[in-house]
Amino acid sequence: xxxxxxxxxxxxxxxxxxxxxxxxxxxxxxxxxxxxxxxxxxxxxxxxxxxxxxxxxxxxxxxxxxxxxxxxxxxxxxxxxxxxxxxxxxxxxxxxxxxxxxxxxxxxxxxxxxxxxxxxxxxxxxxxxxxxxxxxxxxxxxxxxxxxxxxxxxxxxxxxxxxxxxxxxxxxxxxxxxxxxxxxxxxxxxxxxxxxxxxxxxxxxxxxxxxxxxxxxxxxxxxxxxxxxxxxxxxxxxxxxxxxxxxxxxxxxxxxxxxxxxxxxxxxxxxxxxxxxxxxxxxxxxxxxxxxxxxxxxxxxxxxxxxxxxxxxxxxxxxxxx
Amino acid sequence: xxxxxxxxxxxxxxxxxxxxxxxxxxxxxxxxxxxxxxxxxxxxxxxxxxxxxxxxxxxxxxxxxxxxxxxxxxxxxxxxxxxxxxxxxxxxxxxxxxxxxxxxxxxxxxxxxxxxxxxxxxxxxxxxxxxxxxxxxxxxxxxxxxxxxxxxxxxxxxxxxxxxxxxxxxxxxxxxxxxxxxxxxxxxxxxxxxxxxxxxxxxxxxxxxxxxxxxxxxxxxxxxxxxxxxxxxxxxxxxxxxxxxxxxxxxxxxxxxxxxxxxxxxxxxxxxxxxxxxxxxxxx
Amino acid sequence: xxxxxxxxxxxxxxxxxxxxxxxxxxxxxxxxxxxxxxxxxxxxxxxxxxxxxxxxxxxxxxxxxxxxxxxxxxxxxxxxxxxxxxxxxxxxxxxxxxxxxxxxxxxxxxxxxxxxxxxxxxxxxxxxxxxxxxxxxxxxxxxxxxxxxxxxxxxxxxxxxxxxxxxxxxxxxxxxxxxxxxxxxxxxxxxxxxxxxxxxxxxxxxxxxxxxxxxxxxxxxxxxxxxxxxxxxxxxxxxxxxxxxxxxx
Numbered sequence: 001x002x003x004x005x006x007x008x009x010x011x012x013x014x015x016x017x018x019x020x021x022x023x024x025x026x027x028x029x030x031x032x033x034x035x036x037x038x039x040x041x042x043x044x045x046x047x048x049x050x051x052x053x054x055x056x057x058x059x060x061x062x063x064x065x066x067x068x069x070x071x072x073x074x075x076x077x078x079x080x081x082x083x084x085x086x087x088x089x090x091x092x093x094x095x096x097x098x099x100x101x102x103x104x105x106x107x108x109x110x111x112x113x114x115x116x117x118x119x120x121x122x123x124x125x126x127x128x129x130x131x132x133x134x135x136x137x138x139x140x141x142x143x144x145x146x147x148x149x150x151x152x153x154x155x156x157x158x159x160x161x162x163x164x165x166x167x168x169x170x171x172x173x174x175x176x177x178x179x180x181x182x183x184x185x186x187x188x189x190x191x192x193x194x195x196x197x198x199x200x201x202x203x204x205x206x207x208x209x210x211x212x213x214x215x216x217x218x219x220x221x222x223x224x225x226x227x228x229x230x231x232x233x234x235x236x237x238x239x240x241x242x243x244x245x246x247x248x249x250x251x252x253x254x255x256x257x258x259x260x261x262x263x264x265x266x267x268x269x270x271x272x273x274x275x276x277x278x279x280x281x282x283x284x285x286x287x288x289x290x291x292x293x294x295x296x297x298x299x300x301x302x303x304x305x306x307x308x309x310x311x312x313x314x315x316x317x318x319x320x321x322x
Numbered sequence: 323x324x325x326x327x328x329x330x331x332x333x334x335x336x337x338x339x340x341x342x343x344x345x346x347x348x349x350x351x352x353x354x355x356x357x358x359x360x361x362x363x364x365x366x367x368x369x370x371x372x373x374x375x376x377x378x379x380x381x382x383x384x385x386x387x388x389x390x391x392x393x394x395x396x397x398x399x400x401x402x403x404x405x406x407x408x409x410x411x412x413x414x415x416x417x418x419x420x421x422x423x424x425x426x427x428x429x430x431x432x433x434x435x436x437x438x439x440x441x442x443x444x445x446x447x448x449x450x451x452x453x454x455x456x457x458x459x460x461x462x463x464x465x466x467x468x469x470x471x472x473x474x475x476x477x478x479x480x481x482x483x484x485x486x487x488x489x490x491x492x493x494x495x496x497x498x499x500x501x502x503x504x505x506x507x508x509x510x511x512x513x514x515x516x517x518x519x520x521x522x523x524x525x526x527x528x529x530x531x532x533x534x535x536x537x538x539x540x541x542x543x544x545x546x547x548x549x550x551x552x553x554x555x556x557x558x559x560x561x562x563x564x565x566x567x568x569x570x571x572x573x574x575x576x577x578x579x580x581x582x583x584x585x586x587x588x589x590x591x592x593x594x595x596x597x598x599x600x601x602x603x604x605x606x
Numbered sequence: 607x608x609x610x611x612x613x614x615x616x617x618x619x620x621x622x623x624x625x626x627x628x629x630x631x632x633x634x635x636x637x638x639x640x641x642x643x644x645x646x647x648x649x650x651x652x653x654x655x656x657x658x659x660x661x662x663x664x665x666x667x668x669x670x671x672x673x674x675x676x677x678x679x680x681x682x683x684x685x686x687x688x689x690x691x692x693x694x695x696x697x698x699x700x701x702x703x704x705x706x707x708x709x710x711x712x713x714x715x716x717x718x719x720x721x722x723x724x725x726x727x728x729x730x731x732x733x734x735x736x737x738x739x740x741x742x743x744x745x746x747x748x749x750x751x752x753x754x755x756x757x758x759x760x761x762x763x764x765x766x767x768x769x770x771x772x773x774x775x776x777x778x779x780x781x782x783x784x785x786x787x788x789x790x791x792x793x794x795x796x797x798x799x800x801x802x803x804x805x806x807x808x809x810x811x812x813x814x815x816x817x818x819x820x821x822x823x824x825x826x827x828x829x830x831x832x833x834x835x836x837x838x839x840x841x842x843x844x845x846x847x848x849x850x851x852x853x854x855x
Contacts, residue, residue, distance in 0.1 A: 007701070007703050007747050007748040008703065008704065008707075008723075008724055008725040008731070009723075009724075009725070010725070011723040011725060055412075061411055061412050061415070063415070108591065108594075108595060111598065113598055114411055115348060115354065115411075115550055115554065116550055116594050116598045118354065118411065118415075119546055119547065119550040119551075119590070119594060120591060120594050120595075122543060122546065123543070123547065123587050123590045123591050123594070124587075124591065126543055126583070126587050127584065127587040127588060127591065130581075130583050130584040130587060131584060134580060134581060134584060183720070183721070183723065184720050186723035186724060186725075187719060187720040187721065187722060187723055187724060188708075188711045188716055188717045188718070188719050188720070188722075188724055188727070189717065189718055189719060189720040190720070190724075191700075191704060191707070191708050191711070191717070191724050192708060192711070192712070192717045192718070194697070194699070194700060194704075195697050195700065195705075195708050197699075198697035198698055198699045198700055199695060199696060199697050199698070201695055202691075202695045202696065202697065202766070203680075204659075204678070204679035204680040204683070205657070205659075205679060205683065205688070205689060205691075205695070205766075206683060206688075206708065206709040206712050206713075206766055206769070206770055207680045207683035207684050207709075207712045207713060207770055208680055208708075208712045208717065209680050210680075212718075213718070216718075246539065246543075247539075250419055253415075253416075254416070254419070257412070257416060287427045287430050287431050288427070290423050290424075290426060290427040290430075291423065291424055291427035291428065291431075293420075293423055294419075294420040294421065294422065294423030294424035294425075294426075294427065295420065295424055296420070297416050297417065297419060297420025297423070298402070298417055298420040298421060298424070300416065300420075301406065301409070301413050301416050301417040301420070302405070305413065
């Protein structure tokens with residue numbers, strides 16, 4: 001029975017994946033004026049990736065994921081504003097704190113009914129937002145956190161206005177986390193998350209401790225979100241309340257869904273397309289952007305569930321099976 | 323203290339009025355409708371347009387708001403919402419967020435982003451002095467209107483055939499269908515009624531809650547909160563929850579302003595943990 | 607010697623409805639025990655009580671000497687008590703192999719590991735493939751469960767339960783929805799179970815019941831109406847009355 005492992009998803013990288021990861025590298029040289037936007041895309045893609053673990057793989061519908069993103073951002077920002085400007089350790093601290101917060105919140109989230117769970121995540125999001133708002137002495141409130149001064153990455157690369165360091169830095173972090181995430185979802189843990197998502201009722205019947213798994217998934221998702229937030233704080237040297245707001249939670253969910261949940265690459269693709277479109281269209285007229293985005297969502301729900309990658313897979317299946 | 327309590331009740335009664343429709347949707351059709359606030363906003367804007375463009379007196383615009391949003395609700399339910407009753411909550415969330423975005427964009431484009439003014443009739447302005455405290459006349463009016471509506475609705479639910487059909491469908495839609503109840507028509511009517519009430523609430527609330535194009539997102543949490551904490555599908559649950567939340571919010575902002583709306587969210591999380599199905603919700 | 611599975615006055619009420627009332631059942635090790643009764647008699651509710659999916663209103667459940675009345679589902683599975691569902695409750699988006707492999711990994715306590723990809727767990731994969739082979743599912747290994755016809759899905763349902771290496775297996779209408787020609791495979795797998803495994807199965811097909819059961823318990827209105835060996839039950843007047851002369855198979 002040696003044929004079996006070939007029936008399971010391969011962990012080896014598909015040539016198309018190599019090609020895909022060459023694109024941002026190429027863009028660095030091809031579009032030098034867009035490096036700042038580029039780093040923003042990578043950061044948001046990392047955030048979307050974290051949501052994919054929670055929503056796409058574990059199946060936890062959350063409307064408050066930005067709470068962890070913002071927590072990471074403020075943590076890294078505050079560290080830097082108070083003299084600790086070393087980037088990598090700032091990232092680590094932010095991710096750890098966000099993961100801890102995620103761990104604590106997860107107990108509220110994994111129990112309870114569908115609707116109550118959704119509301120708890122929404123409430124947590126607003127709670128964090130209000131907390132940051134009220135603690136203006138600490139966070140800068142509506143004006144944002146001032147005075148973030150970053151040291152050099154690895155002691156060599158300093159953050160410049162052109163965004164070169166930021167671009168490479170955030171791309172590198174995204175890549176590393178992506179590789180780890182890819183491993184995670186291919187592992188038994190990832191399989192059990194998919195099992196929970198596919199049929200939660202069946203899992204205890206095969207001996208799976210569902211709540212424990214969901215707590216783990218949520219914690220990891222929170223930690224990665226915090227990492228993304230920290231990247232934002234470090235690369236833009238600014239943290240505002242909008243890093244925690246419902247708008248950010250909703251936007252990232254839209255990006256993930258449009259790209260396709262539960263596929264990791266959906267998070268990347270959806271983010272890239274959304275942010276590039278937004279940069280172009282919202283610049284023309286933000287009201288138009290909001291309206292057409294709303295319309296797209298409505299149309300999407302009726303015609304294109306599964307997102308871009310979902311549609312691609314449906315097509316592939318239709319053409320590959322005889 | 324009484325003043326705070328009173329203000330909280332008035333605020334809560336507005337929340338209740340708007341949230342009732344959402345309670346029906348979440349309890350009856352198991353639909354997460356984040357766009358419900360948009361119906362309230364629409365009702366508010368109907369009042370504003372009727373007052374400013376057509377000179378209709380404020381009180382007369384209220385029934386207009388009710389009818390207009392009820393009609394809009396019925397149409398949208400028939401065309402769109404109905405198709406998503408069995409869909410996943412994620413799909414419903416995405417759909418309703420999409421609708422919300424569209425409504426906000428439309429409102430911003432037509433009316434701009436600023437607060438809308440309202441001209442209250444003279445006899446509703448000012449304050450009344452009772453038992454050593456000052457009470458806003460408009461807030462008394464609010465409480466009276468909502469109390470009357472709540473009583474009327476309780477009668478509707480409890481004494482009419484339609485009400486019985488709604489209760490049956492909430493309990494078990496399939497069984498209700500089996501009994502010959504036209505569940506589809508019940509859904510549409512209930513949805514329209516809920517939307518109409520929301521629109522009415524939006525109009526009534528211009529003075530208390532304010533009205534701008536960001537209204538749906540600003541207040542979305544509160545409406546959802548009231549329904550989920552109170553228990554979807556019930557009348558009394560959201561009433562209770564709305565009052566509690568209204569009082570907590572006003573009291574919080576009054577006594578501990580440093581915490582602001584933090585109180586309301588913290589209370590919500592606590593209540594949800596203690597009562598996962600809502601204060602008066604029923605679950606197996 | 608204690609029984610493998612035992613209940614004492616197990617009762618479950620839903621408001622005024624007594625779904626299961628005062629059920630006392632004892633299954634010795636290796637038993638092949640059938641649970642029959644008209645629709646709504648409380649059979650599935652009883653299974654839910656036994657597996658921990660539903661807490662009882664009163665009464666107790668014993669696994670060997672251990673009182674497990676308030677133990678949740680997954681610890682019971684870890685102690686060897688597994689069930690199948692009357693309606694296929696499967697992982698639609700997972701392939702057949704993935705589903706069975708997941709059950710095996712859970713059993714072995716390896717499902718929380720995240721460092722190695724699933725494909726590298728060679729022993730477990732091999733065990734999964736062997737199990738699929740015994741149920742003639744090997745060819746469907748890489749197909750998504752949702753794409754399989756109902757009968758083959760039913761086999762996956764059984765496979766999931768077998769993958770947990772149960773000591774006590776509760777089967778809720780295993781042949782339901784399968785055309786008679788294919789039910790042979792299902793019951794073949796059950797018949798092939800080691801004699802030490804205790805089996806309790808709900809079935810409506812009387813032919814299958816009389817073929818595989820050593821003892822039969824008849825449930826009606828939530829209470830035990832009769833219990834005994836197949837021939838006794840077949841002749842029991844009360845049982846006949848409850849079934850209104852219905853004879854299958």
